[in-house]
Amino acid sequence: xxxxxxxxxxxxxxxxxxxxxxxxxxxxxxxxxxxxxxxxxxxxxxxxxxxxxxxxxxxxxxxxxxxxxxxxxxxxxxxxxxxxxxxxxxxxxxxxxxxxxxxxxxxxxxxxxxxxxxxxxxxxxxxxxxxxxxxxxxxxxxxxxxxxxxxxxxxxxxxxxxxxxxxxxxxxxxxxxxxxxxxxxxxxxxxxxxxxxx
Numbered sequence: 669x670x671x672x673x674x675x676x677x678x679x680x681x682x683x684x685x686x687x688x689x690x691x692x693x694x695x696x697x698x699x700x701x702x703x704x705x706x707x708x709x710x711x712x713x714x715x716x717x718x719x720x721x722x723x724x725x726x727x728x729x730x731x732x733x734x735x736x737x738x739x740x741x742x743x744x745x746x747x748x749x750x751x752x753x754x755x756x757x758x759x760x761x762x763x764x765x766x767x768x769x770x771x772x773x774x775x776x777x778x779x780x781x782x783x784x785x786x787x788x789x790x791x792x793x794x795x796x797x798x799x800x801x802x803x804x805x806x807x808x809x810x811x812x813x814x815x816x817x818x819x820x821x822x823x824x825x826x827x828x829x830x831x832x833x834x835x836x837x838x839x840x841x842x843x844x845x846x847x848x849x850x851x852x853x854x855x856x857x858x859x860x861x862x863x864x865x866x
Contacts (some may be wrong), residue, residue, distance in 0.1 A: 703845045709753045721830045730827035733835040746847040772852030777812035788820040
């Protein structure tokens with residue numbers, strides 16, 4: 669579908685009509701491509717086990733399987749499936765990547781869970797690298813604290829088991845498509861126009 673083309677050649681010349689064209693293009697493009705891009709990212713986690721008994725793809729599917737079997741809502745199951753996709757390009761800050769990608773489509777609590785889950789996982793390994801394994805307690809009081817703690821304890825941490833009866837990606841793909849098929853919310857859509865130009 670042709671949504672038109674902007675007239676400006678420099679952002680300082682943009683009009684409301686131009687902006688509306690850009691928004692329509694973005695919404696159509698990402699609605700069509702984002703689910704496939706996320707599945708591609710997930711599939712790229714197949715292969716190297718990096719010393720674990722399962723690869724990161726299997727770990728992701730196991731985490732989602734455990735969340736689904738525990739009765740979590742669809743959005744949380746998708747968060748479980750995609751929680752480590754950032755490992756692909758930014759293993760040291762993979763939480764920020766997954767959280768940033770999914771933020772427009774998920775609740776504030778699930779965004780916080782994604783962004784902070786490694787601090788809770790750190791309970792199991794931070795002591796080996798000279799960090800405080802109880803660091804997650806600094807986050808206590810946040811509305812998503814208990815949810816994140818449960819996510820890590822029940823779904824993320826036990827999901828390195830090569831004998832676990834993990835569900836296939838096909839089980840989760842329709843859920844993923846529904847969650848990221850929602851109309852996204854983002855900062856540049858939520859900014860209210862100023863009363864007067866600066």
